[in-house]
Amino acid sequence: MTRNALHLVVLPGDGIGPEITAATVAVLETASDRFGLGLRLEHELAGHASLARHGTTLRPELLDKVLAADGLVLGPMATADYADGSRGGINPSMFFRKKLDLFANIRPARTYPGVRHPAVEPFDLVVVRENTEGFYADRNMEAGNAEMLVTPDVCISLRRITRSCCARIARAAFRLAAARRGKVHAVHKANVLRLGDGMFLEECRKVAADFPGVTLDEYIVDAMTAHLVRAPGKFDVIVTTNMFGDILSDLTAELSGSIGLGGSINAGERHAMAQAAHGSAPDIAGQDRANPFSLILSAAQLLEWQAERLGSPAFAEASRAIEGAVAEAVAAGEATPDVGGRLGTAATGQALVARLRAAR
Incomplete structure (x- = not known):
């Protein structure tokens, strides 16, 4: 080539x-x-x-x-x-x-002049979503499925979180923010999911030390949905785990005026x-x-x-x-x-x- x-x-x-x-x-x-x-x-x-x-x-x-x-x-x-x-x-x-x-689902969302949108102000942000684990039962196991029907009335879903996956998605977000406005917002539910989301936050903080020109702040996911509706213009690069990123990226796309304006790339080290x-x-x-x-x-x-x-x-x-x-x-x-x-x-x-x- x-x-x-x-x-x-x-x-x-x-x-x-x-x-x-x-x-x-x-x-x-x-x-x-x-x-x-x-x-x-x-x-x-x-x-x-x-x-x-x-x-x-x-x-x-x-x-x-x-x-x-x-x-x-x-x-x-x-x-x-x-x-x-x-x-x-x-x-x-x-x-x-x-x-x-x-491993990285990168979804920009922005408002466009000429497009009616429900956002209270113009914005230009990117959601960086971990793409390979979390609660997604079809992709977080080497073999088998992470969702099990124990009895006709009992279902158990397993969530996988690993340090390596948290670290690499955090690094992807910080690299992107360094080329934009220099802000990363880590979204989590560590107040309830203390081990898994606690690990995610730990890795975000470690990566932040390698990017002194980029600021890191942290938001609980339910609070983040309110902040996005109230003041989307304050956000630059949002990084989060798989399911939260799936939901937030649809929200930000709709806030821009249409999900039809939402681009999306799934990227790894060698393929995209x-x-x-x-x-x-x-x-x-x-x-x-x-x-x-x-x-x-x-x-x-x-x-x-x-x-x-x-x-x-x-x-x-x-x-x-x-x-x-x-x-x-x-x-x-x-x-x-x-x-x-x-x-x-x-x-x-x-x-x-x-x-x-x-x-x-």
Whole structure:
């Protein structure tokens, strides 16, 4: 691979996935031409389309293809439909997060001029969520499942917290904050979960010592929800464990005006996956109504991650150009109706491509 070359596997997904993925691919191809990235996009199937053709939502050989690539763009998946693994129902999102050790789910949220939002003030923050353990029963065990039905009326769910996972997610948050406004906010429930969340806070404090230019403060999770509603503009980088991060990142996305504006990347040491923050929305699939910006912004994050991995400014420049073009498009009404625009999915993607081509 040359320094300015990137091989991405693209999986369109279910529901609205193919529509928003098509718009995202057009934007990536335009960015590649505009900034000389040399992108090579390899299109594959996962989800219902794969189940219909191959009898499984995710073929085993697909993992080898993704491992050999530089990154993955994953469209929304109908994960609730994939409950029976014995019938080929593998959750691709969970599968790749676990197999690629994508421990950091990074979800920016910001307000955009021209978009109505319920927040009391403009804000620009990032939720950094631990992605591999916690209460998530489908990924915190080497074998088996961490949720057990002891009797028909008794269920036990196990939560796994490890020092190594706490330390690496804390370090990811501090590195990000050092490049932003220099503030990390650790969210926890250590007043009740004294051992697990106590360990998480200990590791955050240890990492903080390596970043003297970044401040650390701590919030109990229920108090944090109130603070986000009351004064979201005071926050920079929020770091937390898996389930709390899942909930808070949806809250901050909605505060920005629409979860359709929420980009999301799942990153590890050697691999990364762009993934829209929302689901497959089967109720509007095929109607040219879906907002493609979440997956487009996720793809921009993937380019930024690649810029850091390769030390290549071209990828960072392309990422910033995509994010800027999205902001300009939203302000101009070149977007879907959910964010105040007047266009359909395909036309929104085409308008963004035009803006990206004209970017200076």
